[in-house]
Each structure stands twice: as structure tokens, then as C-alpha cells.
Amino acid sequence: MTTLQTPGPTLGVVGGGQLGRMLAEAASPLGVEVVVLDPTPDCPAAPVARDQIVADFDDEAGIRELAARADVLTFEIELADQDVLERISEDTGTPVHPKPSTLRTIHDKLVQKRELEDAGVPVPPFRAVDDADDIRAAIDDYGAPVMLKARTGGYDGRGNVPVESKADAEDALESVAGPAMVEAFVEFEREVSVIAVNGDDEIATFPLGENIHVDEILRETIVPARSSEAVSERAYEVARDVLSVMDGRGVYGIELFETPDGEILLNEIAPRPHNSGHWTIEGAQSSQFEQHARAVLGWPLGSTELRSPTALANLLADVEENQDARLRHVDRVLETPGAHLHWYGKRTSRPGRKMGHVTVSGDTDADVEALLETARELESAVTFTAE
Amino acid sequence: MTTLQTPGPTLGVVGGGQLGRMLAEAASPLGVEVVVLDPTPDCPAAPVARDQIVADFDDEAGIRELAARADVLTFEIELADQDVLERISEDTGTPVHPKPSTLRTIHDKLVQKRELEDAGVPVPPFRAVDDADDIRAAIDDYGAPVMLKARTGGYDGRGNVPVESKADAEDALESVAGPAMVEAFVEFEREVSVIAVNGDDEIATFPLGENIHVDEILRETIVPARSSEAVSERAYEVARDVLSVMDGRGVYGIELFETPDGEILLNEIAPRPHNSGHWTIEGAQSSQFEQHARAVLGWPLGSTELRSPTALANLLADVEENQDARLRHVDRVLETPGAHLHWYGKRTSRPGRKMGHVTVSGDTDADVEALLETARELESAVTFTAE
Structure with a gap:
């Protein structure tokens, strides 16, 4: 009680x-x-x-x-x-919560991938990298390019280096200081993610989101994803398998690849609320943040049902150099029905830094591509610089 | 900009x-x-x-x-x-914002009613009370009972005394210490309210809410109200007329009577976000609180559109005497899809004190009476005492 x-x-x-x-x-x-x-x-x-x-x-x-x-x-x-x-x-x-052992698993991408593979989670082919020969062997096995990844410390694409050919192996390894692993490069139809919640004796998953990355940085998320019902169901199944490896309650952001033939492969896991789940604040019955609070306290989870199709656009500081945080022309966002502004209150705009986000929610039968169009327009309308 | x-x-x-x-x-x-x-x-x-x-x-x-x-x-x-x-x-x-002159108008219910009447706002018949004769004259004019009201300091029904007969006039006046006014007692079909927003060069109104009071304390609000379209439109019109008397930006809670023949009469005005507008957090595109922030800053207002029919039940402390605040059996609320808990963080439960509220939102075509039923069940499920 x-x-x-x-x-x-x-x-x-x-x-x-x-x-x-x-x-x-x-x-x-x-x-x-x-x-x-x-x-x-x-x-x-x-x-x-x-x-x-x-x-x-x-x-x-x-x-x-x-x-x-x-x-x-x-x-x-x-x-x-x-x-x-x-x-x-x-x-x-x-x-x-989540348990420190989960952080330990996730911190080392090689350990993480091995444990996930053991649990039956579909992951891209990977191997440990001790020297450049391992990268070249991976190119032999998986074909070029391959993705060299720092085993620890990387996120938002940092520490990830595509290796186009065997000749680049030495340089690539040098650029990744420290232990590394290598993965097959996944040709994907789209990137999707499941925000999953590990509660006390219950698991919940939010509807599948589709993520649009540019330069490995998440720019936009739309929900529902444009995946088929079968692919979505497979994604939830994989997410549940991922949670079976994760120890402790809380929200997990599970990034996945959908391949052209409708397979789901694991990309990355964040043992916390995730950028690709911010849409839940307006778009779902309970937000990922409310769910995280409930879960870590051991309270019953809330409903993860979709309230309305929603598009999210990140507000990344397009500045040349660090400057005091400032967002201009926000009226367009404030005046658009169904649009919601989230300003994070960071003091400094740094080039490419996530400073906030905008969501656009529609009616329950809204076309998510039209919502994305609106979100992009709003993201373009605001500026971080003086103009 | x-x-x-x-x-x-x-x-x-x-x-x-x-x-x-x-x-x-x-x-x-x-x-x-x-x-x-x-x-x-x-x-x-x-x-x-x-x-x-x-x-x-x-x-x-x-x-x-x-x-x-x-x-x-x-x-x-x-x-x-x-x-x-x-x-x-x-x-x-x-x-x-709102302007202090607005507080001045509202603080004195007699001044308030006079200014509103002058602006064409329909108000119940009223008159100033200097002595018990004025109350008796009101009973002659309006019929018994009449409602004696303290001109200042009353809210949530405090300072309001129904006077059933001329014989009660002296006692009633004594119980209202200080200046008073008297109003005709309105036989109403239902109590409704409009949450209205005075912006910078724009006015917005939220969809009409229907309020269920017990002992003059607001227990529940359902939106949309069960009023006809014509009555709702009349309520928005009256709300706009009320705002014309109010000076300064911000949210106003405007409580109205709907009479059996579909007329709208003003009851009370709160120059601030209002209990009967708490449903907007989940039920409207932008909440009354977001609107109040936007309005007082002079920012563009957000959309007041209904997202989903919503029922709200206040959580009033049903305790016999003051005690440390405690709400038991909240699982029922936490587990109900579409239900949202708001706990105000008051340290002490006092008899009848508003300690929080619960909203229940449905699909866009949900039956608001069924939502009210659920909200009432949840309100009954939680307890403030040890049982």
C-alpha cells in the first residue's frame, strides 16, 4: 500500500x-x-x-x-x-536504481554487447579490438565500413569512428584512445527507440518512436514510428529482453535499428530517461519522467498509452562559439496550437549543445509527418544568435 | 519579439x-x-x-x-x-498583474457587483446592507431565502449566510461582522465556470467547466459541462464582459450560475488561477498555470482547446482534527489509466482542507459522466486517516 x-x-x-x-x-x-x-x-x-x-x-x-x-x-x-x-x-x-551493476554492464560496450547477446538480444556482429588486425579481420568478416567504438566514455556518437577500409585501421584505432570494440556497420531503414520502464514486478513500454539523427546527434523523434505493426511488436519484445539483462528499477532508453527487411537490432542503451522519450511529456498518458520517479520509488507504474501523435525537434545551439544562452523568435512556438516549448535553462550556448526542445502534438488521428513538418518549421524559426 | x-x-x-x-x-x-x-x-x-x-x-x-x-x-x-x-x-x-485596482474592485463584493452590472454583466439582484431593514427589504423584493454576504474577506463560501426569513435578519447580520451586502438566492440548474485569460491584446477562454459543490466547497469539476452549446456560448460572452472590467493581465476564474431557463448569472470572480481550472493541466492544450505565466509576462497565449474530456475530484482532508498530512491507498489512483494525482505538499491535514486533487482524462470521445464516476471512486479510495 x-x-x-x-x-x-x-x-x-x-x-x-x-x-x-x-x-x-x-x-x-x-x-x-x-x-x-x-x-x-x-x-x-x-x-x-x-x-x-x-x-x-x-x-x-x-x-x-x-x-x-x-x-x-x-x-x-x-x-x-x-x-x-x-x-x-x-x-x-x-x-x-537502476543498480550500479547495470551501470557497470553498460559502461563497457563490449561487456554490454556480450551480455545482451547471451540474453538473446539481436545485436550487430561485433568483436573485441586489441590491435588494428582485429579491425581488419572485422572488415574481412562483416565487409567495409565497420564501426570502431570506444568501449567506455562514449555517448551521443562520441567515441564512434567509421572505418572505411583496412588502410584506415591504424589511424582509426589511434583516434579512439583506450580499449575499443568493432561492430558491423548496420544498413538501416530507420532508427527507432523504445522507452521501457522496469518497475516493481511489472514492465511497461511506451509506443515506438522513430528517431532522425544528423551527424549521430538526435534531431527529431516522431511517434508513432512509421514502422509496421509487426516490427513494432518485435521492438517491444527486444526491449523486454534488454530489460532482463538490466538490474534495477527505472526508465531505460533503448535505441534500435530497423533493417530494410524488418529486423530489429540493438544499437545503444541508456539506463535513464532518454532524449528520444521527451515526447512522452505531452504525447503519452504518463511521461517517462513520471514513470522514472514511480519506478525508482517502487510505486505502481502509470499508463504508457499514446495520447496523441507527437513530433519532437531538439533545439541545438547553432552558434560558432560559446555565448550566453539566448533563444530568439520564440513567439512562433508559443503561438502554434499543440506546440510546447521546453527550455532547459543552461547558462551557455555551446556549438551544437542541446538547449531545449519543441514538441508538436496533434489530434488523435493526426498525420505524424505533418507534425514533424511543423516541428521543423518551429525549430528553424528560433535562433540562438543575434539575427 | x-x-x-x-x-x-x-x-x-x-x-x-x-x-x-x-x-x-x-x-x-x-x-x-x-x-x-x-x-x-x-x-x-x-x-x-x-x-x-x-x-x-x-x-x-x-x-x-x-x-x-x-x-x-x-x-x-x-x-x-x-x-x-x-x-x-x-x-x-x-x-x-492583474493590476491592484482589480483586487480593489474584487475585494469589496458590493463594489464588484456594481461595476460588473454597469458593464452589462448579468448579476443576481443585490443591494447594500447597512442594517437588518435592508435584509428584510431584500426579502420583500427578491423573496426568501436571500444570501447575506460579507463585503470583504470571504472566499470558498466563507462569510456567506443564507437568510431564510425576516425573523433571522438580525442574527444573520451579527454573524457577518463588518460591511455586508445581500443578494437574491439563485435557483440554478448547475454551477459552471469559465477560466479566462487576459493577455496582451488577446483574450482566451477555456472550455466551460461544470462544478459540483457540497456545502459551498468545490468538490468536483467536469469538462465539458453538460450545458447546451448556446448556454456555453453565453457563458464565454459573459466571461469576456467580466474581463472588460478587470484591469491587468492574467488568468481569472469566473464562477457562474446557469438557471433552469438557460440564463447565465455571475456568481464569483477570482483574479487568479482557480480550483475549477485545475483540470486544464491534463485536459487542455495549455494549462491555466502556463497561461497565467504567459499572460503576466506579456507573452503570446497558448491554445485553450480541450485535449480530452476530464473530471476532477478534490482531495479534502476528512479528518476530525489537525494531524500530519498523510494520504493512504494512493495505489488505486496511480494504477488507473488516465488518472493523475496532484498532491500539494501541505504539512498538516486540517478538517476539510484541500490537500490535493485527482483528474481522470479519457479519450477524446469519452463520456464525462463515466469519468466523474471514476474520479469519485478514486477520491473515495484514498484516506487521510489511519484506516
Whole structure:
């Protein structure tokens, strides 16, 4: 039996960026409080969090303070240190969700892929890379190009290097400092993702989203994806298999490839709410952030049903160099029916930085391609520079 | 041209109760920050506001500090002191919305009704009360019962006394300490309300809500109201006439009577987001709180369109005496698809106090009476006491 009190339960969140901010926005109606830990003073989550502890993501004293104030610890960045979290959780008795062991699995892409493959999750062919010969052998086996990936530390496409030919193997390996792995390059029809929720004795999946990347950065998501019913069902099945490998409650962003012949292959996993799930705030019955709060607290999950087809466009700072954050011409967004602005409150615009997003939701029978068109127009209308 | 910066504009809000809390929740995605002023330490809005200034609602030093930190001042309680606000706004140059003159009009129900009548707003017959003879004269003119009302300080039905016969006039007048007025008792078919938004050169109205009161306390709201199209249109027309008397931007809750022959009469006005508009968070394209933030900042208003029929049930503390706030059996709410819980984070349950609310939204063609049934079931399922 779930009982609410005042003050409500407190989530201690490692990381206070936009994910922490949207988590705090979603937690408040449930009477749930959020304290974030982030090294940047006045981080994006700070204005709507109960408090911010200013400390590095792996700062032991800071995380101990966070644990002391929290009923449950969670994180909104993969950079959270699994060993520190595990130790502090054991010492203080404050649970961590997802479990640090999950971070350990995900942090090393080679370990991750091996465990997923063992669990029956379809992954692109891959192998460990010790030297350039391994890359050349991969090209022999899978054909060129192949994708060389740093085993640790990469996200948003960072640390990923396509290798076009055997002659490029040495240079590519050098550019990826540290341990690496190599994967077959997947020719895909589209990139899709499932936002999946690991609850207490229950699992929920949001409707399949379709992701449009440019230069490996997520630009847009549309829901529902333009995949067939069968492909969508297969994606949910794969997502459930992925969760079977993940230990601990919470939201997971599961990025997938849909191949031209309708197969689903795993691409990446984020053990946290994911950019490709931001559409759920307006588009689903409960948002991924509300679900994350419910899940880590061990509360019943909410409905993941679609409310309306929705398109999301990220607002990436198109600036030449760092400057004070500023978004101009937002009236177009504010005036468009069904459009919703999310500004993350970052102090500085850096080239390509995610500064916010716009969603456009339609009627229940709206054409998602038309919504995408509108979202793109709105994204083009706003500017980060003086013009 | 609207430009967003970081940190975004700050709303200085007199009052930090549930309205301030939901305002802060809605302001955050827009990059708008909220500072509240409230005498209760750790008031409901505190966990999601940038800051709370602990001071009485009419504390001049506190409000000056609020004005210094804010781009615009607003209030979430009618108890805000119009004279203090006006003086500080003039001194500091920080605008106040709605305008203090509006508070002045609304604070005195006799002045309010006179100004509204002059503007062509249909109001129940009323007259000033200087002594018991005026009440008896009203009974002669309007028939018994009549409604005796304190001219100032009343809300949620407080200060309203039905007078059944001339013999009760003296006692009734005594129970209303201070200046009073008397109104004809309106036999109504239903109580409805329009949440109206006064923007910068634009006005918006949300779809008509139907309110179910018990003992003059709002228990439930359903949207759309079960009124005819013609009655609804008349209600929007009256709401617009009401706004013509109100000075300053912001959201107004306009409570109306629908008479058995389909006439609309004004009941009460709240110059702020209103309990009967909480359904807009899930049920409308933009919530009344988002609209209030947009309006007071002079930004374009959002769409007020209905997303889905919605029923709201208030969670009123059914306790015998004050106790620590606690809500049990919330699982039923959390598990019901389309249901959303809003817990206000008040520290103490007092008999009859509004502690939160539940909304139930359906598909676009859902039957609102069935939604009301579900909302009532959920309201009955949760308990404030140990059982």
C-alpha cells in the first residue's frame, strides 16, 4: 500500500541537467521531492529542485550527503560512478536504481554487447579490438565500413569512428584512445527507440518512436514510428529482453535499428530517461519522467498509452562559439496550437549543445509527418544568435 | 519579439500555496522562474520554486524584496494587499498583474457587483446592507431565502449566510461582522465556470467547466459541462464582459450560475488561477498555470482547446482534527489509466482542507459522466486517516 506524506519521498539524483530538471517537474505533482548533485553551480535542475549539492558526479562526500537526504538514489547521466554509488548505498542503506551493476554492464560496450547477446538480444556482429588486425579481420568478416567504438566514455556518437577500409585501421584505432570494440556497420531503414520502464514486478513500454539523427546527434523523434505493426511488436519484445539483462528499477532508453527487411537490432542503451522519450511529456498518458520517479520509488507504474501523435525537434545551439544562452523568435512556438516549448535553462550556448526542445502534438488521428513538418518549421524559426 | 535567456524571467508570486506550486511546475518548461512570498515556512510551492521569501502577504519589506527579484509581480491569493502592491510597483517599476485596482474592485463584493452590472454583466439582484431593514427589504423584493454576504474577506463560501426569513435578519447580520451586502438566492440548474485569460491584446477562454459543490466547497469539476452549446456560448460572452472590467493581465476564474431557463448569472470572480481550472493541466492544450505565466509576462497565449474530456475530484482532508498530512491507498489512483494525482505538499491535514486533487482524462470521445464516476471512486479510495 502506497502512502504519501509531506514532505514526500526524496529522489537523490546524480546529475542536474535537463533530465534532472524534467524529472523534478514531473515529480512535484506526485508530492515527490528532488535533490540533485551536479558540479555546475545553478545547474538546469536547480530552480525546480528542492536543493542542489554542488559536487562532481563521483565526489564521495557529495554523494554521501545526497544519500543521507534521499529515500532512493538515481542518476540522469551514465557518468555516474558505479563503484562509489554501490559503496555508499551499502554503507547508508539508501537504495540505488537502476543498480550500479547495470551501470557497470553498460559502461563497457563490449561487456554490454556480450551480455545482451547471451540474453538473446539481436545485436550487430561485433568483436573485441586489441590491435588494428582485429579491425581488419572485422572488415574481412562483416565487409567495409565497420564501426570502431570506444568501449567506455562514449555517448551521443562520441567515441564512434567509421572505418572505411583496412588502410584506415591504424589511424582509426589511434583516434579512439583506450580499449575499443568493432561492430558491423548496420544498413538501416530507420532508427527507432523504445522507452521501457522496469518497475516493481511489472514492465511497461511506451509506443515506438522513430528517431532522425544528423551527424549521430538526435534531431527529431516522431511517434508513432512509421514502422509496421509487426516490427513494432518485435521492438517491444527486444526491449523486454534488454530489460532482463538490466538490474534495477527505472526508465531505460533503448535505441534500435530497423533493417530494410524488418529486423530489429540493438544499437545503444541508456539506463535513464532518454532524449528520444521527451515526447512522452505531452504525447503519452504518463511521461517517462513520471514513470522514472514511480519506478525508482517502487510505486505502481502509470499508463504508457499514446495520447496523441507527437513530433519532437531538439533545439541545438547553432552558434560558432560559446555565448550566453539566448533563444530568439520564440513567439512562433508559443503561438502554434499543440506546440510546447521546453527550455532547459543552461547558462551557455555551446556549438551544437542541446538547449531545449519543441514538441508538436496533434489530434488523435493526426498525420505524424505533418507534425514533424511543423516541428521543423518551429525549430528553424528560433535562433540562438543575434539575427 | 519574445526572447528567452538564462536565467529566464522571474515571476514574483505573493502566496506559495498549491496555486503557486502548480504555477512553478508549469513555468519551468518555459524557462520561467518563480519566487514566492508566503508566511508559512516551507510552503507548498517551496520545493519547486527558485526561492521562498518567508513573510506575511502584506509585509512591505518582503514584497519589496520580491519585487527586486522579479520581472513581474503576481499573486495567487486574493488576500494580497492592493495598496502595498501598488505602492511597491510604482516605486520599483516592477509591474503587477492583474493590476491592484482589480483586487480593489474584487475585494469589496458590493463594489464588484456594481461595476460588473454597469458593464452589462448579468448579476443576481443585490443591494447594500447597512442594517437588518435592508435584509428584510431584500426579502420583500427578491423573496426568501436571500444570501447575506460579507463585503470583504470571504472566499470558498466563507462569510456567506443564507437568510431564510425576516425573523433571522438580525442574527444573520451579527454573524457577518463588518460591511455586508445581500443578494437574491439563485435557483440554478448547475454551477459552471469559465477560466479566462487576459493577455496582451488577446483574450482566451477555456472550455466551460461544470462544478459540483457540497456545502459551498468545490468538490468536483467536469469538462465539458453538460450545458447546451448556446448556454456555453453565453457563458464565454459573459466571461469576456467580466474581463472588460478587470484591469491587468492574467488568468481569472469566473464562477457562474446557469438557471433552469438557460440564463447565465455571475456568481464569483477570482483574479487568479482557480480550483475549477485545475483540470486544464491534463485536459487542455495549455494549462491555466502556463497561461497565467504567459499572460503576466506579456507573452503570446497558448491554445485553450480541450485535449480530452476530464473530471476532477478534490482531495479534502476528512479528518476530525489537525494531524500530519498523510494520504493512504494512493495505489488505486496511480494504477488507473488516465488518472493523475496532484498532491500539494501541505504539512498538516486540517478538517476539510484541500490537500490535493485527482483528474481522470479519457479519450477524446469519452463520456464525462463515466469519468466523474471514476474520479469519485478514486477520491473515495484514498484516506487521510489511519484506516
